[in-house]
Amino acid sequence: MSSPAPLTLEEKLKNLPTNPGCYLYKDKEGQIIYVGKAINLRNRVRSYFQKSANHTPKTRKLVANIVDMDWVLTDTELEALILECNLIKKHQPKYNVRLRDDKQYPYLMLTTSEPFPRVLITRRVKQGDGNKYFGPYTNGAAVRDSVDLIYRVFPLVTCKKEWTNKVEQKPCLYHHMGRCPEAPCAGLADKERYAQTVKDTEVFLQGRQDSLAKNLQAKMETAAENLEFERAAKLRDQLVAINTIVERQKVVSTTTGDQDVMAVVADETGAAVQMFFIRGGKLIGQEHFLLDGAEDGVGEATAEFLKRYYQDASFVPGEILLPTHVEETEIIESWLRQKRGAKVTLSVPERGEKKRLMELASANAEQALTQLRAVAAAEQSRIDGALLELATALGMPENSLHRIEAYDNSNVQGRHAVGGMVVFERGKPKKSEYRRFKIESLPDNTPNDFAMMFEVLTRRFAQMAEGNPKFTQQPSLIVVDGGKGQLSAAQDAMKQFGYDFPMIGLAKQYEQVFLPGAHEPIEFPRNAPALFLLQRVRDEVHRWAITYHRNVRGRAANMSILDEIPGIGPLRRKNLLKFFGSVAKMKKASAVELAKAPGMNAKLAQEVFDYLKGA
Template sequence: MFDLKEQLRILPERPGVYIMKNIDQEVIYVGKAISLKNRVRQYFQSSKNHASKVRAMVSNINNFEYIVTDSELEALILECNLIKKYRPKYNVLLRDDKTYPYIKVTLNEEYPRVIKVRKIAKDKGKYFGPYTNIGALNQTIEIIHQLYPIRNCKKNIAKMIERKERPCLNYHIKKCIGPCRGEESKAEYLQMIQEIIILLSGKESGLIKMLNIKMKEAAVDMDFEQAATYRDQLIALESTFEKQKVVSTNPRLDQDIIAMASGAEFNCGVVLLIREGKLIHREPFTLTSNEGESRDDLLTAFMKQYYNEMDYIPKEILMEESLQEEEILQEWLSSKRGSKVQIKVPLRGDKKELLEMAKKNAATTLLQLQSFRKTKAEIKDQREELIELQDLLGIDEFPNRIESYDISNISGLQSVGSMIVFEGGKAKYSDYRRFKIKTITGPNDYGSLEEILQRRFSRGLLETEQLLTGEISMTEGKFLVFPDLIMVDGGFGQVTSVKKVLEAMNIDIPVCGMIKDDKHKTRGLAYEGREIILEKTSPLFRLIYKIQEEVHRFAITYHKTLRKKNMLHSELEDISGVGEARRKALMKHFGDITKIKNASLEDLMQVEGMNKKVANSVFEYFVNQKEVQRKEEKIEETPSNDEGGRIND
């Protein structure tokens, strides 16, 4: 039985770490103290001055443990390690670094490699990172392999030499010097590894200087091939690092600049890594915290967790504000570095400008994360809408991919069909398709629907066969992916037409109609002989409305495009001898069709590219057209025997 009063009484007045646990013996908080007795007892005194987070934590404490240390510095180091191990609920937590990759130089191998890893092992390997930007990590590894022909295989080199195995393709294309042949100098290989370590440590200027010396020495020794190799490495290095922004006038000083921006739900920030006066990397971070955490608590927690993972500590760290634990943090960081580390709050000059840059980056990071979380929440909402749709229809498959169809025409003319696709509740524009109706004449929506469904799924089945035989790839198929649900703009008649096509092709996909009310607005769904009315305030209604409006818009847009194209077809092109070129020449010469109609034969002959025969055809065409028009006007003026002046057909 844990006796709280007794345990508080016997707490030592020494530095150490305390570990708070709940009733299930889960670690809920880890803290350090200069005096365990004074610090831990504060939690169990009057709660009126406690922050809401502390009150919530104390209400969940069932018991606690403590570990005595020889100094506050030892307590800080132990606190960092325990927070990393337990990730307690009430501690400020940096996003789990286990998800971040590192670059590892496998010094534990006879011929080391440069690889990407997720965990730091207790071996002789050299680790760099963690990298929050995986793209930057991959690019770094790629640059290294471009500069240095080191191996990237996992083979046992000693056994390969013993068995006299042939080297792989990388050796033949000069991407590896081939230590497996047993002919290369191990010292030469390890020298490359040493240079890579210098490069990864951010000391590229030293490496460039070293390569310059080697290039000159090789030239003096008349080893021009080796000199050329060094020259190419220098060019590649300088090309890579000249893109890095010079931000400091002191090239000897390595710095980290830390800034944090706080939002309503979370805190984001960045660490700008300045090495040899150049900004080489930007590390974003996110802190999860509880209500009432001060900026001092947040930044202190970040410093402990971030630098606990870092192999390299710069000489200077710039921050927005001083921290209560600044002295002990400096002592800890200095012990990790092996020389003095200073934490500074710049007030003016270049360092203040660097801090302002970091603050802007932190604010941008916060906005990006807020936008990302909003998008993530939207995706969650969309999935819930689709789950509701699945339950409402009672279908087995989750309707991730929905295809919707509609027909558009005017009195059966220029009839077209549209197919739109929604995946995960969002429009997938790349999969939209449109169809000209070929076999149906007149205003027959049912027949038109049957035609486009038959064409769509026949093509899909054909492409499936071609995929299986290797004739096409997955990306080449336009109709390969079948939907989980078909939605058609219309009621039970349209649904029946679609199901008729699917049944004939032995395809089993649920079909429902999207019904509109008297005002032509979405009302509900037609499915399996029943009408389902949707609540207009529900998220599912908004999704169905969006699909119905989108498929209609896509069909109408295509129909209008064809009509416009047809209307733009000039009557000039109906005249014998007038093609696209002469039509354009006529329009350019006269300016509009009215002037062409009234032009004389001589005027028409002046048009570029026009001969007498074609000019005469144009002239006679419009003369005849005027004659027909005069006859029609004469008929309209003649009284009829019908009352009211109606013209008989």
């Protein structure tokens, strides 16, 4: 019995419910290109497709690319907002406002899930892991300086190992230098004193240095009165460092409350957001962020950035100053109140001190956007020059290199062999077009670069010939990582489908460019922009292929070691890897922790623990 045909977009529009929820628009390739939320899905979604709708250019372009949609129902609009944030973060849809390179923003993590917490730099926030996060920050160097300062001011564990305060080794050099006076590795730590240090560190990271300074002052005086002069001296040094930071902070408000000031400026190149962080009336820090997909102006950028930023922000103040009113004010305030555990107010200042702060932040945002425009213009000019130089050297027409595809393979003695394809459009990576191939034709794990390249290009052009929408774009130039042999194999693969796209090989040893049928390779000057562009393309496809190879090899290694444990079948193996992430993390887990994975019990967990301990 055949399954029923899937509903068309028109049929789905007719069957939309009136409940709150999220809707997901998809393009012809099935990619999610936009995620939105609504208190009434039917009314909101249908409004996109009304002929009389007065859409912005961005929305018109979005609607023109919608060929399918899904929706997820929720009980309330607040639940829809939370789900929308999570879906956008997961799928990074093309037409939603996005934090540019938001995955790269560093956070400071206070590892409060450990017996003796530390401060680490991380780029991933894991909800519910028991740790506390502060950020995000846009300046990686400043974050590293902050960590160094924290370890100089607060006597926390400085190494990367976890300790239980059991005697495991002699105190290390950091202990003798006074940088890790507690030394839990040698069982010397006072747990209560260390816990207080962790609390002080958390107060410091929250920007509440005034209250921390008062607390340290009181402790220092008490220690001096008790004739604990060495402890008093250490507290004095901490106090001096804290007071130095406090003196640098500018008093900008007569109120003692906490505020975030958010200024947004936008144009066709994107949007810039300037954040001022005010704690207790003092400006303790500032960050600026760049947004993509904000062509519809400041209002959209403000609302979307609010949701993107505070989804993972470590702290939500009682008041957030905005440059303009947003339509979802009440529901966003409700969401932020839930995260903060207290009232949060979104306000647009019109006069006085708050207005002055907004103007100052706006000036900084405008400067950031101006720099963005200048950098973007200079970068594109440099890339255009490199493309022109490359086209000329290859005997191709000017402005003909719209799409460059590059291919590389990765393996270890023929095992876990994979291929990678990357795409550059107008000289810039287009990651949505990257593709991966698992090599299937190597006999007996025998390494053969030419055969691997032939298979990858054969499969690429076979998909193109069959009309697979993921492979229908025609390349302006194909770059093969390798010399004459790899280039010849790629040529053979292409010609069997009747295609004749320009193709070159780039040999790494001497950075020579090989053309099909040419007797001599092209050698660019070492400082030629065209060579830099080719190297960037080659390095990117190499990175892409080798990353995939490591993933495949790592999964195979994980599978093989778990397959050897009695009682661990495919489902338990899958659950263990999903729960812990890797075998390396499983090896660090106790039997009790292993038993928490789905499908495990105490007996099996002990067997896994014993096996991995001896592995």
